[in-house]
Amino acid sequence: MPAGGRAEATQRAGAGRATAVATSALTKRFGDRVAYEEVTLEVHEGEVFGLLGPNGAGKTTLVRTLTTLVAPSAGHATVAGLAVTEANALAIRQRVGVMPETPGLYLRLSVQDNLRCFAELRELPDAVAEVRRVLEVVGMTGRAQDPCGALSKGLRQRVSLARALLGSPAVLFLDEPTSGLDPGATREVLALVDELRQGGTTVVLTTHRLEEAERLCDRVAILATRLRRVGRPGELRRRLFGAALTLRTAGPLADPGGLLGGVPGVQRWRASAPATYHLEIDDPRHVAPALVRALVAAGADVLELTEERHSLEDVYLQLVGKEDSRR
Numbered sequence: 632m633p634a635g636g637r638a639e640a641t642q643r644a645g646a647g648r649a650t651a652v653a654t655s656a657l658t659k660r661f662g663d664r665v666a667y668e669e670v671t672l673e674v675h676e677g678e679v680f681g682l683l684g685p686n687g688a689g690k691t692t693l694v695r696t697l698t699t700l701v702a703p704s705a706g707h708a709t710v711a712g713l714a715v716t717e718a719n720a721l722a723i724r725q726r727v728g729v730m731p732e733t734p735g736l737y738l739r740l741s742v743q744d745n746l747r748c749f750a751e752l753r754e755l756p757d758a759v760a761e762v763r764r765v766l767e768v769v770g771m772t773g774r775a776q777d778p779c780g781a782l783s784k785g786l787r788q789r790v791s792l793a794r795a796l797l798g799s800p801a802v803l804f805l806d807e808p809t810s811g812l813d814p815g816a817t818r819e820v821l822a823l824v825d826e827l828r829q830g831g832t833t834v835v836l837t838t839h840r841l842e843e844a845e846r847l848c849d850r851v852a853i854l855a856t857r858l859r860r861v862g863r864p865g866e867l868r869r870r871l872f873g874a875a876l877t878l879r880t881a882g883p884l885a886d887p888g889g890l891l892g893g894v895p896g897v898q899r900w901r902a903s904a905p906a907t908y909h910l911e912i913d914d915p916r917h918v919a920p921a922l923v924r925a926l927v928a929a930g931a932d933v934l935e936l937t938e939e940r941h942s943l944e945d946v947y948l949q950l951v952g953k954e955d956s957r958r
């Protein structure tokens with residue numbers, strides 16, 4: 632997605648939006664084993680929300696709880712406006728779509744028959760038309776008659792996504808949607824999720840792949856049994872590492888202290904190489920234009936001014952720790 636579109640999507644995903652999923656101190660234990668605990672978060676309608684965490688962090692179990700497959704041990708949750716309780720289980724299942732980590736399709740049945748089966752199980756009013764629609768969404772119309780067993784892993788994931796889209800669910804849960812896919816198939820699945828996002832579908836996805844979360848998600852929650860942090864990837868970076876700019880000029884500045892130190896929002900600066908300066912700043916959106924104006928007024932030739940970007944991986948490793956990330 633182009634940077635502008637991404638920023639717009641991020642703007643969309645915030646204030647004023649209805650809540651699609653909310654949890655409050657949600658906890659799941661299996662005997663003595665804690666799958667996740669005290670998870671409090673909110674997903675807005677229309678946003679793509681990523682659950683990131685190492686193996687065993689509780690991501691799948693949290694998704695299974697929200698889709699009513701396992702009951703929580705403590706705490707509360709609502710999904711699509713309904714409290715997650717046994718009594719609401721059927722109604723919630725009718726409002727959500729789930730793409731599990733392993734597709735679980737009937738391999739001897741054709742793509743179309745698989746989808747028909749699930750559409751009928753869900754008692755969708757016009758199963759035939761609905762199957763046709765979801766096949767089109769995932770670009771599988773031409774493969775409708777192929778047995779699922781004859782499809783590549785990537786195509787099976789697409790069928791699984793089509794199945795999750797049956798009935799236009801209010802919330803779509805994708806558990807490791809690109810797990811085990813090669814880069815080409817990964818890109819195709821991600822492009823589909825991007826399209827759904829642009830169409831306004833609410834998506835909750837779990838992933839280990841940080842670049843995937845960074846590319847797709849409006850906000851991410853970093854989970855390692857407990858929630859470590861929730862925010863937009865850029866916001867998390869800034870909160871943890873602060874913002875910084877690199878400035879390169881044609882020659883060394885005559886009075887770098889007076890010039891750089893005099894720009895509002897520049898907290899600290901140092902020369903990191905000849906005619907190259909590292910600046911710790913507040914908000915790059917305000918500081919960068921003011922800095923350029925000051926440099927031009929001082930007659931300096933600016934060759935480059937870039938924001939130093941820590942990756943989501945840096946954020947993740949800082950919060951979860953190197954050891955956890957290799958589990």
Ligand SMILES: Nc1ncnc2c1ncn2[C@@H]1O[C@H](COP(=O)(O)OP(=O)(O)OP(=O)(O)O)[C@@H](O)[C@H]1O
Pocket residue numbers: 661664665666667684685686687688689690691692693
């Ligand atoms: N049915 C179960 N019975 C007992 N323990 C379970 C069960 N399901 C999950 N767990 C445990 O709960 C913890 C969280 O597991 P979960 O599968 O939710 O993690 P995850 O973040 O999805 O991991 P991964 O990324 O490896 O899929 C693990 O310690 C796991 O062994």
